[in-house]
Amino acid sequence: MARYDPSHDKYHVQRVRRTALSLAQSLSPTPDLLTVELAALLHDVLDKKYVAASVAADPYTFFSPFFKSMADTHGIDLIADGRGLVIARVIDNVWWSTEKKLREAGKWTDWHDQCVELHCVQDADRLDAIGAFGVMRCAAYSTVTNRPLHTPAEDPQHSNTAIQHFHDKLLNIRDRLKTEPGKKLGDKRHRVVCRRSLS
Numbered sequence: 001m002a003r004y005d006p007s008h009d010k011y012h013v014q015r016v017r018r019t020a021l022s023l024a025q026s027l028s029p030t031p032d033l034l035t036v037e038l039a040a041l042l043h044d045v046l047d048k049k050y051v052a053a054s055v056a057a058d059p060y061t062f063f064s065p066f067f068k069s070m071a072d073t074h075g076i077d078l079i080a081d082g083r084g085l086v087i088a089r090v091i092d093n094v095w096w097s098t099e100k101k102l103r104e105a106g107k108w109t110d111w112h113d114q115c116v117e118l119h120c121v122q123d124a125d126r127l128d129a130i131g132a133f134g135v136m137r138c139a140a141y142s143t144v145t146n147r148p149l150h151t152p153a154e155d156p157q158h159s160n161t162a163i164q165h166f167h168d169k170l171l172n173i174r175d176r177l178k179t180e181p182g183k184k185l186g187d188k189r190h191r192v193v194c195r196r197s198l199s
Contacts, residue, residue, distance in 0.1 A: 003050070004047075008047060008050070012044070013041060016040045016043060016124045018124075019127055020120045023120045024117070027180075034076070035117045036117050036120045040125075042066075043091055043121055059089075059091045060084065067079050093118055096129075096173075126176065127182060129173060131188070131189030132192055
């Protein structure tokens, strides 16, 4: 991930890990913390903005060598205990665009609604997309990808601007948060995004 831009760098991953664990620890019953932590740490490794779709197609196979190394070095057999499958599935479903596509296709399942580990990592990742850091991350990604910050409505690139990204995603995140503590954090950060995007 060293080649990823500042919007998806190791500091983003560290913030997502910290927030996901904080959300998980505040829930009752507490979800599996190792699953939450590893899914948070690995959630952007296969982000299709940075890796080929063919590489990202099977997260379980991709991460299996890592899961095996956990058994060898730490005595935690994520493959035998089934957590490797859950971690891979969380990683494969964490992104905003994935949820949107699954919902539109009618493929959002009971698992998606009930997997608290998924909810913790999703909320943490989405919370990092709003608030002051979220505004800066949007600007950073726009700069790296040469996405215009704003264009006139008649411009062909109007639907692919940083401002449009606020309207398509960032202003809608608060209403898609799933954990109660995530929703509380989201309210505060949403107000920051509104002040920045509407001023």
